[in-house]
Amino acid sequence: MTIKVKKKMVASSKYGLKCPNKMNSEYITIHNTANDAAAKSEISYMINNTSSTSYHFAVDDKEVVQGIPLDRNAWHSGDGTSGTGNRKSIAIEICYSKSGGARYKAAEKLAIKFVAQLLKERGWGVDRVRKHQDWNGKYCPHRILSEGRWNSFKSAIEKELKALGGKPASAKPEATTKPKKSYNLPTGILKMTKPLTRGAGVKALQQALAAVYYYPDKGAKNNGVDGYYGPKTADAVKRFQLMHGLAADGIYGPKTKAALQKSLK
Numbered sequence: 001m002t003i004k005v006k007k008k009m010v011a012s013s014k015y016g017l018k019c020p021n022k023m024n025s026e027y028i029t030i031h032n033t034a035n036d037a038a039a040k041s042e043i044s045y046m047i048n049n050t051s052s053t054s055y056h057f058a059v060d061d062k063e064v065v066q067g068i069p070l071d072r073n074a075w076h077s078g079d080g081t082s083g084t085g086n087r088k089s090i091a092i093e094i095c096y097s098k099s100g101g102a103r104y105k106a107a108e109k110l111a112i113k114f115v116a117q118l119l120k121e122r123g124w125g126v127d128r129v130r131k132h133q134d135w136n137g138k139y140c141p142h143r144i145l146s147e148g149r150w151n152s153f154k155s156a157i158e159k160e161l162k163a164l165g166g167k168p169a170s171a172k173p174e175a176t177t178k179p180k181k182s183y184n185l186p187t188g189i190l191k192m193t194k195p196l197t198r199g200a201g202v203k204a205l206q207q208a209l210a211a212v213y214y215y216p217d218k219g220a221k222n223n224g225v226d227g228y229y230g231p232k233t234a235d236a237v238k239r240f241q242l243m244h245g246l247a248a249d250g251i252y253g254p255k256t257k258a259a260l261q262k263s264l265k
Contacts, residue, residue, distance in 0.1 A: 003114050006065045008040065010047040010054070018047070018054040019072035025122075027089035028115055029077055029130045030153075031055065032097035032141035039095050043067040055091035057114070061106035064114050078136035079239055080232075084213040085135030090118065097143045104143065112153070116160035125169035126158040134243060183208040183264060190252040192234045203227040205252060205260075209236045212263045 010018050033042060042058035043065045054074040058065050068074045070090060077085025094111045096104040115129060122128075131150060132140035139145060144153050158168065185208060186201030206225040209215035215224065215236045224232065234250035242248040244259040 003064055003110070003117055005057070006040075006063055008043045008047070008065055008067055009069065010067055014047065015072065017050075017052050019068045019074055021073040021087060023071060023073040023087060025070065025088060025090050027084070027128050027130050028118060028124075029085055029089040029091050029132055029135065030111075030115070030141050030144070031076065031091060031093045031132050032143045033058075033093050033095050034098060034142075036096050036098045036103075039063055039065040042093055042095055055093050057091070058093045058095055059107055059111040059114055060095035061103045061110065064110065077132060078138055079214075080236075082210060082213055082215055083135060083239065084243070085130070085132070087213055089130060089135075094141065094143075097141070100143060108144075108153075112156045113160055115157050116164055116166065119157070119161050120164045120166035123167060123170070125167050126154055126161060127169055129154055129157060136239060137242065137248070183211070185257050185261060186252075187257070188253075190229055192229055192231065192250065197229040198227050200227070202229045202233065205229075206233055206236075208260055208264060209233075209240060212240070212260070214240045 037045070039058040039060040040063075046054055046058075047067050052075045054068055055076045056066060056068045056070060056074055058067070068091075073087050074091045075086055076091035077083055077089065079085045081087075092111060092115065094104075095107045118124075119126065119128065131145070132138050133145065141150075144150055162168065184204050186205060190197055190202060190205065203225055206215050206227070210225065215233070229252075237252050237256060238248045238250040240260065241250075241256055244263070246255055246259060
């Protein structure tokens with residue numbers, strides 16, 4: 001049975017604050033709320049306040065409510081204006097997460113079914129599901145993580161997806177004839193020092209990270225590429241390492257170079 005989504009959409013006049021960029025999503029990101037509000041209240045608060053924080057859906061024990069269009073990004077993952085989480089993923093908030101209990105369990109159950117439905121609609125597998133923590137290290141979805149249930153949560157989604165006739169893993173992207181830009185990535189070790197490390201190698205690294213949506217800032221001139229290995233570069237390297245199973249220390253080295261080269265292919 002298809003889960004019907006109730007829409008309570010942000011006004012287009014607030015797109016600049018809440019969802020300024022067009023988006024072709026590649027992932028679904030799971031969050032736990034920090035309160036015990038219902039889905040309608042979560043969405044109402046999100047669209048009416050003056051914070052840029054935003055998310056596409058809120059799910060409680062009874063319904064799914066949408067606040068942001070799926071073809072626009074939301075600010076929910078804490079990984080910057082160019083971060084893959086913020087720019088390439090659909091955000092889902094599971095309600096009643098603060099206190100837990102029966103209402104939360106029912107909300108999580110509905111969220112599992114809804115995520116499976118989204119995956120089925122897109123021809124995606126459960127490999128496209130991420131936790132907030134994956135993007136910037138924040139301990140979220142906090143209730144699922146604190147109860148040690150992330151793997152079982154994903155397994156439940158996979159079970160629902162199979163029941164819907166969905167694919168166990170995502171299809172490979174279609175081949176493109178568009179030529180790939182080459183990046184002359186530096187060799188050796190690069191890290192944040194005082195004074196800041198700078199040069200053509202750092203610039204090439206920043207450009208490569210921007211190409212795979214890890215380096216800020218899309219709104220800045222030249223994506224903010226400045227050739228300095230400062231806090232923004234170290235943070236981008238750290239987030240890239242976190243998503244590719246590497247030691248997330250913000251230090252660029254041979255393993256990070258190899259993973260980045262692979263991502264750019």
